[in-house]
Ligand code: MG
């Protein structure tokens with residue numbers, strides 16, 4: 001069943017979602033060669049708890065971290081640990097928080113120092129397709145319109161769109177109905193209605209679309225070990241215009257300061 005949110009509930013969920021963006025901005029400040037992924041996880045957990053919220057992923061299905069940190073060929077669900085980041089790494093950081101009973105869920109992919117031109121383009125285009133999907137998240141459209149917008153943009157580059165993992169409804173639970181695939185046909189799937197809140201999260205591979213689960217039972221990586229990028233926003237379905245509840249603004253202002 002699909003849970004519809006009232007305007008008041010959506011505002012609570014905006015607060016959770018904005019806190020995710022602020023948390024990822026804190027992580028961005030610490031993301032440099034030599035940092036351990038476990039150290040980034042600690043930064044995020046402390047920041048979230050300091051804001052009277054609960055890390056949304058920690059303990060979810062037994063997941064041990066506050067963040068999912070997925071490096072290079074890892075797509076999603078990487079477990080923070082003793083891995084030190086290196087110059088040239090591509091790092092997807094996914095974060096969820098629970099505050100006032102509602103989850104926010106958002107992810108951003110960072111470059112550690114300089115990455116190759118191929119990887120830069122993969123990042124730009126993966127972020128671009130997220131916003132193309134979001135444009136379709138309006139009352140009266142169908143879930144397939146989101147996937148179609150993402151797929152029809154990405155296919156021209158020959159990238160692989162991960163199919164095994166999809167976006168999702170989000171609210172009092174981290175994962176609610178409906179599933180929101182990053183591929184699809186225009187006009188297909190369930191109808192989007194005002195009050196639905198969904199996480200849209202394209203996972204795009206530089207190589208083929210096939211993915212494999214690592215022996216840790218969590219980490220998903222590309223089967224061909226080519227790099228993968230992942231961006232995610234929590235979005236409320238509205239009449240006429242999608243309402244993006246999470247934000248990359250703080251993250252990108254940190255990145256601009258570091259690079260400027
Ligand atoms: Mg997420």
Ligand code: MG
Pocket residue numbers: 105167168199201232
């Ligand atoms: Mg998600």
